Amino acid sequence: MADLHVLRVFCGPGGRGGNRLGVVSRGATVVGERQRLALAAKLGFSETVFVDDPDRGVVDIYTPSVRLPFAGHPLVGTSWLLRHLGTGVDVLRPPAGDVSTWHDRDFTWIAGRADWAAGRELRQHASAAEIDGLPAPPPGSGFLYAWAWQDEASGVVRARAFPRRGDSVIEDEATGAAALLLAHTLGKALDIRQGVASQILARPRPDGWIEVGGRVALDEVRTL
DSSP: OOEEEEEEEEEOTTSOEEEEEEEESSGGGSOSHHHHHHHHHHHOOSEEEEEEETTTTEEEEEOSSOEESOOHHHHHHHHHHHHHTTOOOSEEBOTTOOEEEEEETTEEEEEEOGGGGTTEEEEEOSOHHHHHTOOSSOSSSSEEEEEEEEEGGGTEEEEEEEOOSSSSOOOBSOOHHHHHHHHHHHTSOEEEEETTTEEEEEEEOTTSOEEEEEEEEEEEEEEO
């Protein structure tokens, strides 16, 4: 038996929004990539995380159709949850590499590299209204991150994300890896308002790493 914690990651200022995330806190109870992928598909969240070693921060991340070496909202959410459970860590270890993590008031942060978020198309639109008017998903294939300036001087961005993998996830409510890539591409700190009501902060560091942070809420705990 294992617990599944269902979180919302990158909640907005009023606690709304946030991308739902499933975290299996005792990942060893689900053995092998095939079984993990099947469970992730059954749950239907954008991502599901299996915590293989909470003390060392070793984690394994799955969408309903693929295994991911790195993803933003799963790592932010898992960092928050481990702290909530009393086993907080300073480093998470997904397949991509070591990811530093920390907490600052209501925000949980990670730092990642832009090349870990490769394969996502960043498409700029003329206005936030254009973003809001996009069909879900837009025509085409491959991960699309559509964005527009809402207030360029203040670094506020309106965005929506469409994985377009052919699985059950039509639109991501909040996407940390794409936010990381956008901050790297633009070279400035961003306040991203994504999906229905989510907020992601992303900021480049001089050493080339990109910090991504947001609020996390616990919705429920289930027994698998």
